[in-house]
Amino acid sequence: xxxxxxxxxxxxxxxxxxxxxxxxxxxxxxxxxxxxxxxxxxxxxxxxxxxxxxxxxxxxxxxxxxxxxxxxxxxxxxxxxxxxxxxxxxxxxxxxxxxxxxxxxxxxxxxxxxxxxxxxxxxxxxxxxxxxxxxxxxxxxxxxxxxxxxxxxxxxxxx
Amino acid sequence: xxxxxxxxxxxxxxxxxxxxxxxxxxxxxxxxxxxxxxxxxxxxxxxxxxxxxxxxxxxxxxxxxxxxxxxxxxxxxxxxxxxxxxxxxxxxxxxxxxxxxxxxxxxxxxxxxxxxxxxxxxxxxxxxxxxxxxxxxxxxxxxxxxxxxxxxxxxxxxxxxxxxxxxxxxxxxxxxxxxxxxxxxxxxxxxxxxxxxxxxxxxxxxxxxxxxxxxxxxxxxxxxxxxxxxxxxxxxxxxxxxxxxxxxxxxxxxxxxxxxxxxxxxxxxxxxxxxxxxxxxxxxxxxxxxxxxxxxxxxxxxxxxxxxxxxxxxxxxxxxxxxxxxxxxxxxxxxxxxxxxxxxxxxxxxxxxxxxxxxxxxxxxxxxxxxxxxxxxxxxxxxxxxxxxxxxxxxxxxxxxxxxxxxxxxxxxxxxxxxxxxxxxxxxxxxxxxxxxxxxxxxxxxxxxxxxxxxxxxxxxxxxxxxxxxxxxxxxxxxxxxxxxxxxxxxxxxxxxxxxxxxxxxxxxxxxxxxxxxxxxxxxxxxxxxxxxxxxxxxxxxxxxxxxxxxxxxxxxxxxxxxxxxxxxxxxxxxxxxxxxxxxxxxxxxxxxxxxxxxxxxxxxxxxxxxxxxxxxxxxxxxxxxxxxxxxxxxxxxxxxxxxxxxxxxxxxxxxxxxxxxxxxxxxxxxxxxxxxxxxxxxxxxxxxxxxxxxxxxxxxxxxxxxxxxxxxxxxxxxxxxxxxxxxxxxxxxxxxxxxxxxxxxxxxx
Numbered sequence: 001x002x003x004x005x006x007x008x009x010x011x012x013x014x015x016x017x018x019x020x021x022x023x024x025x026x027x028x029x030x031x032x033x034x035x036x037x038x039x040x041x042x043x044x045x046x047x048x049x050x051x052x053x054x055x056x057x058x059x060x061x062x063x064x065x066x067x068x069x070x071x072x073x074x075x076x077x078x079x080x081x082x083x084x085x086x087x088x089x090x091x092x093x094x095x096x097x098x099x100x101x102x103x104x105x106x107x108x109x110x111x112x113x114x115x116x117x118x119x120x121x122x123x124x125x126x127x128x129x130x131x132x133x134x135x136x137x138x139x140x141x142x143x144x145x146x147x148x149x150x151x152x153x154x155x156x157x158x159x
Numbered sequence: 160x161x162x163x164x165x166x167x168x169x170x171x172x173x174x175x176x177x178x179x180x181x182x183x184x185x186x187x188x189x190x191x192x193x194x195x196x197x198x199x200x201x202x203x204x205x206x207x208x209x210x211x212x213x214x215x216x217x218x219x220x221x222x223x224x225x226x227x228x229x230x231x232x233x234x235x236x237x238x239x240x241x242x243x244x245x246x247x248x249x250x251x252x253x254x255x256x257x258x259x260x261x262x263x264x265x266x267x268x269x270x271x272x273x274x275x276x277x278x279x280x281x282x283x284x285x286x287x288x289x290x291x292x293x294x295x296x297x298x299x300x301x302x303x304x305x306x307x308x309x310x311x312x313x314x315x316x317x318x319x320x321x322x323x324x325x326x327x328x329x330x331x332x333x334x335x336x337x338x339x340x341x342x343x344x345x346x347x348x349x350x351x352x353x354x355x356x357x358x359x360x361x362x363x364x365x366x367x368x369x370x371x372x373x374x375x376x377x378x379x380x381x382x383x384x385x386x387x388x389x390x391x392x393x394x395x396x397x398x399x400x401x402x403x404x405x406x407x408x409x410x411x412x413x414x415x416x417x418x419x420x421x422x423x424x425x426x427x428x429x430x431x432x433x434x435x436x437x438x439x440x441x442x443x444x445x446x447x448x449x450x451x452x453x454x455x456x457x458x459x460x461x462x463x464x465x466x467x468x469x470x471x472x473x474x475x476x477x478x479x480x481x482x483x484x485x486x487x488x489x490x491x492x493x494x495x496x497x498x499x500x501x502x503x504x505x506x507x508x509x510x511x512x513x514x515x516x517x518x519x520x521x522x523x524x525x526x527x528x529x530x531x532x533x534x535x536x537x538x539x540x541x542x543x544x545x546x547x548x549x550x551x552x553x554x555x556x557x558x559x560x561x562x563x564x565x566x567x568x569x570x571x572x573x574x575x576x577x578x579x580x581x582x583x584x585x586x587x588x589x590x591x592x593x594x595x596x597x598x599x600x601x602x603x604x605x606x607x608x609x610x611x612x613x614x615x616x617x618x619x620x621x622x623x624x625x626x627x628x629x630x631x632x633x634x635x636x637x638x639x640x641x642x643x644x645x646x647x648x649x650x651x652x653x654x655x656x657x658x659x660x661x662x663x664x665x666x667x668x669x670x671x672x673x674x675x676x677x678x679x680x681x682x683x684x685x686x687x688x689x690x691x692x693x694x695x696x697x698x699x700x701x702x703x704x705x706x707x708x709x710x711x712x713x714x715x716x717x718x719x720x721x722x723x724x725x726x727x728x729x730x731x732x733x734x735x736x737x738x739x740x741x742x743x744x745x746x747x748x749x750x751x752x753x754x755x756x757x758x759x760x761x762x763x764x765x766x767x768x769x770x771x772x773x774x775x776x777x778x779x780x781x782x783x784x785x786x787x788x789x790x791x792x793x794x795x796x797x798x799x800x801x802x803x804x805x806x807x808x809x810x811x812x813x814x815x816x817x818x819x820x821x822x823x824x825x826x827x828x829x830x831x832x833x834x835x836x837x838x839x840x841x842x843x844x845x846x847x848x849x850x851x852x853x854x855x856x857x858x859x860x861x862x863x864x865x866x867x868x869x870x871x872x873x874x875x876x877x878x879x880x881x882x883x884x885x886x887x888x889x890x891x892x893x894x895x896x897x898x899x900x901x902x903x904x905x906x907x908x909x
Contacts, residue, residue, distance in 0.1 A: 022277075041364065044831055077189065080188075086189075094180050094188060099184075099188070100414075100805065101415075127840075132842075134839075140846050141840040142846045
């Protein structure tokens with residue numbers, strides 16, 4: 001079966017790959033490009049563990065085809081830190097103990113970053129509704145929400 | 160191990176009780192951490208499992224020839240590729256790969272390894288299974304009825320009296336005193352029946368593994384599991400291998416909650432790898448996880464409790480019926496033992512029935528068996544207290560188990576924290592806060608045993624004076640941080656100087672799985688003892704250098720110091736200084752400890768829940784929630800709070816939303832996260848926590864396990880709250896909107 005040649009921009013770098021027509025962006029990232037930070041928790045867009053941004057928009061990479069990445073800007077959790085410097089959200093997740101097992105963490109970080117880019121001053125309720133598409137089974141969300149609110153405050157102060 | 164030897168020290172801690180960053184944190188916020196599905200191997204094949212579309216069917220024949228002929232298919236296995244399982248492991252094998260019958264929708268019947276996932280899936284469609292569809296049963300009470308379709312004829316054990324359905328596998332009974340005499344002394348006897356649905360552990364990471372086996376029989380397995388030693392032992396038995404020939408490495412684990420304490424795909428991947436001669440990776444999808452891995456049991460429970468009008472329980476009696484899916488082993492025993500454990504009762508009895516149905520075999524789920532039992536008992540106590548106009552916390556305080564209480568399941572309790580949690584609940588501002596319209600408040604208690612068990616820890620001192628703790632229990636919620644903290648505390652060195660790693664099965668002796676809230680207790684105990692062994696060795700080395708008796712050297716603040724008559728004679732030698740010259744004083748320095756840890760110390764909690772029920776839709780919102788629990792000693796309080804919060808929210812999901820829904824055809828109707836709805840962030844408020852510290856006499860620092868007790872009270876706390884909000888007693892979980900609406904409307908019509 002012939003494969004599709006795709007050129008895209010991934011975490012700032014021009015990237016080429018071949019993929020099958022029915023292959024999801026998530027499978028391309030994980031199996032062809034070695035970026036396993038995005039996780040498959042459901043494959044149906046219900047858990048958010050595979051969250052990435054495409055042209056700045058938050059998407060479930062399990063619901064998008066790899067072939068659709070042509071000419072787009074894809075950002076994954078692997079590009080959140082600036083070299084050795086963690087993004088404030090990453091740092092606050094550690095400080096607030098906002099992860100237990102950590103499987104949902106990459107998706108939640110990508111989603112939370114997307115929230116703060118659109119709304120630097122979310123209320124707790126806005127944060128909870130924005131993150132309602134990201135399932136976490138360990139924490140009960142308490143420390144996640146605290147970490148997001150704290151990071152938002154720090155980022156507002158710094159800007 | 161004698162309790163007095165480990166009596167908690169009255170000491171002030173330097174590291175224990177602080178909140179350092181976890182050692183695996185950076186990897187987990189940057190996407191670098193490697194979970195089950197994140198590993199690959201050269202030449203790797205992809206495995207796929209064909210599953211039964213029937214709830215109950217005899218497998219007359221399986222023809223795999225067309226699948227095997229498909230280009231890219233390298234191996235196909237069925238039950239015929241496995242030898243007979245050793246005694247006691249037949250059900251484990253049968254659950255991984257069906258034999259004579261498919262016993263539930265989703266039961267594995269064959270597996271393929273191919274060069275791509277697409278080819279493997281295509282091949283699965285080419286496998287022809289000749290099924291004879293049989294009558295099925297999925298409800299526990301229906302399965303116990305005379306004439307119910309039988310899953311296994313003649314397997315009931317000797318505890319089951321004559322006349323019961325063939326689906327009743329065993330019966331247990333606990334208690335003491337005289338129930339009828341006790342009930343006769345009551346001012347009111349409440350008899351009530353309760354039901355709870357099966358719920359899934361709901362870990363976000365599906366099961367995944369990567370197996371390699373060489374022609375010499377040596378094999379390696381990478382998998383997400385709560386216990387890689389269990390995986391090794393089980394797979395070795397099912398594949399006829401020596402345990403020492405199979406090395407299992409635990410990946411980072413994306414949640415388990417008990418659901419990863421057994422095997423599903425691991426023996427299948429090994430069998431495929433053996434047959435294909437190439438590495439095989441299997442990753443379940445979410446549908447497979449819900450259809451074929453352990454949900455917990457559903458339950459049907461009858462309770463009789465007698466109470467005097469001043470709130471004293473005179474007798475308590477319960478019959479618990481749990482279906483645990485297609486094989487024996489529902490957690491009805493632990494449900495029966497824990498049901499009345501929080502109370503000091505003269506007359507108490509629980510009878511439990513373990514029932515099989517055409518559902519996936521249940522797996523442990525956080526405090527297995529206890530939440531359903533607590534739902535029934537705590538609901539009944541609440542109803543009695545309210546009926547007498549008594550404060551439900553006062554009633555519980557009046558009946559609370561204390562040090563010296565003979566528990567309902569036998570043992571006499573040492574120092575326990577139930578009363579302290581009840582008093583803290585009474586004093587908490589939540590208890591006296593005003594409620595709004597359509598709101599109600601509920602309270603409930605919970606108990607969990609806590610486990611110990613086989614544990615090994617090796618602590619190595621490196622030449623530059625850092626320390627590596629090697630342990631064998633997958634870290635599911637921050638336990639590497641806790642072990643490093645206990646090692647640092649004991650050695651008197653900074654937390655940053657200790658790194659804890661989870662070793663593969665080749666590195667240590669047997670370790671029980673990460674379950675029963677055992678790790679911080681048991682691995683912590685072994686870590687402390689390993690550190691003490693290293694300290695003894697270092698003191699001995701220093702005694703040699705100084706030329707004084709070993710007994711004259713003590714360890715203090717991270718250094719060996721001369722003591723007694725030699726005090727002050729020599730400057731202290733730090734761990735780093737001793738490590739630097741270890742080669743000249745006898746060789747590398749290490750401490751290790753191997754133990755079957757006892758003295759885990761039971762744990763109690765009290766939860767307060769406020770809910771608001773929309774009278775027009777029946778939808779319930781959690782308005783406020785407070786968890787109060789005894790941790791013994793909180794090693795890392797942030798992770799203790801996390802356990803309290805996570806367990807509470809899982810219990811809230813169980814109470815309000817989550818359920819396995821089967822159609823009349825016995826097929827699971829909601830095998831996905833859209834329809835099997837676990838709580839999301841917008842469903843919840845912050846979850847307040849109060850950590851109490853009543854030291855466990857069985858641990859050097861007083862630690863008790865904390866992971867499981869937190870899921871025990873919420874079902875009843877939320878049900879009591881919804882009952883208060885609506886004025887209708889809720890006895891059937893989940894309290895989904897249609898059910899609550901029907902209850903509210905029924906009350907209005909009545």
